[in-house]
Amino acid sequence: MYLWMAKGRVKVFEGRCKSCGLCVAACPMKVLRISERINDKGYRPAEQFKEGCIACKMCAVTCPDVAIEVFRIDEV
């Protein structure tokens, strides 16, 4: 049903993530979650755990730590 939407990928800079979860709540596709890993500050960073990112950037827009980059995947 999302065929007309862009495909994307979320990159989380894990060392910057403070595990606040705002990105997880912001994601309309529910492809983000808090991981089980622990970063060097003691936080469990967010991760994209499944396909389905539509490159909407809402996770990055809401990330208070600028810990997220978003890529759009273009079919060439």
Next chain:
Amino acid sequence: MKEVRIFERPRSMADVTTHYCPGCTHGIAHRLVAEVIDELGIQETTVGVAPVGCAVFIYNYIDTDMYEAAHGRGPAVATACKRIRPDLTVFTYQGDGDLASIGLAEVAHAANRGENITVIFINNAIYGMTGGQMAPTTLLGQKATTCPLGREAKVNGYPMRVAEMLATLAAPGYIARVSVAKPKFILEAKKAVRKAFETQIAGKGFSLVEILSTCPTNWGMLPVEATDWLVEKMIPFYPLGEFKVPE
């Protein structure tokens, strides 16, 4: 297949981890300011004024010339800088203790003189750095460490609506209230921050953007709960919108 980066850290934002608590929305407001500085191409000619409060270290995060002002005095510092160097873009970044309490005179008079500066005003209804004391913006009934049973109008008066109050003055060019609680609000907030800087660059006088923000730590909430609380409790009392726009 080709990957195109469509969201990255603004150039004016230093590549460091902030000291803010998890979920604190100061970081979002910082990023919006940095994005606008980048978009307007003014990094080299912008001067920021840091407040006293959690955001005092904004100069570690926004990479422009910066002053660190005494508590509440940012608009006075910015006034002189801009009067002497009208070619620079000058902004203050202030919390609600800094701006609405101790620094109310400075911001009100800078606004009233129509100083051609931009004020980014973070309203999170509490004192953050000192540990969650009542602010002039604390909502009625809201608990803080200095009103443990909740703010009461009889004792502490009512929360102060700064944007509306300053919008009664003749001189200001642009006054708006926005929020960074949810992505849709953040996109609107970005537009307002940009308009505020553009107002200054066009020489149209004082501009202020009040940004409703969360303080999960001192509100005693999880970050996502805090954003919900802001939407449910703060926005009804502090309506979003533009209160003054340049002619």
Next chain:
Amino acid sequence: MGEKVLMKGNEALAEAAIQAGCRYFFGYPITPQNEIPEYMSRRLPEVGGVYLQAESEVASINMVFGGAGTGERVMTSSSSPGISLMSEGISYIAGAELPCVIMNIVRGGPGLGGILPAQSDYFQATRGGGHGDYRLLVLAPSTLQEAVDLTMEAFDLAEIYRNPVMILGDGFMGQMMEAVEFKPAPERKLPDKRDRAVGYRARRGKRALVKSLYLDPAALEAHNMKLKAKYDLMADRETRHESYLVDDAEYVVAAYGTTARIARSAVRLLRDEGIAAGMVRPITVFPFPYAPFQNLGSQVKEVLAVEMSCGQMIDDVRIGVAGKVPVSFFGRVGGVAPTVDEIAEAVRRLRKS
């Protein structure tokens, strides 16, 4: 140059500042210094400068902070209660090592006090006034000509030491009229104003950060020690005083500012009576000229500090004299100046006791 003009003290101070290159003034009205901002509001626009009346002394001094951060010559003026309000900002200016000039036309206190001349803010001026371990370079002229000359130098000194400089006057000096001549200050090598100022990022290739917060105790200690080294350097290089008939004096009056003018007449009167009186007059009160008191001759029997206060500078005089001879005090307060006869009589009493 070379021409003497009759001017009111406050206006002469303001004109001297303009001739010294000051183009930016931020202030708030308070008696007895109002002619300074009034003069500035008229003159500064004529020379391409900016005069701005702030909403309070608190705002004025923070405007000075912001203005000084641009590297330009900035000043404010006030009187005692106003300086109290500015003390917070002065502390930040000293902490951030910004140059500026502050004129303090002292009036009587405490509280609202009165509007007449006093020297009751010596402690406030020389011990900092605000919080933290900092000092101002404090120049205490005695005549209008000296006030003009010191003002011409004050901006250079502020830039050299990156420190606020205070001109410590009093209500007499502000309100009296006298003939003055505006002479350029001796030339000094000055730092480039763009070195640390905001607004020169492209040129310098590095941003400017004007701040006074050092949360790391080691960093704050280093900053404090750096400031102390600067104050020590001021003491080495900038300490000034005038010795008047001290070489053979048995009784030495210590006085500064307007009081020293009156004391000079008293010394002359006493000399006419055959009493060996003399005077040491500090011109800088921070750094204080301890040496002339340390080096008083063995013929000196007693030192008399004369002030328009209940005794403030006398503490520094005692430090200088270091117990070698007694130090006594005569003062009038509340806006009352000591007369020549009163000072002379105070010295005569020393002889009898």
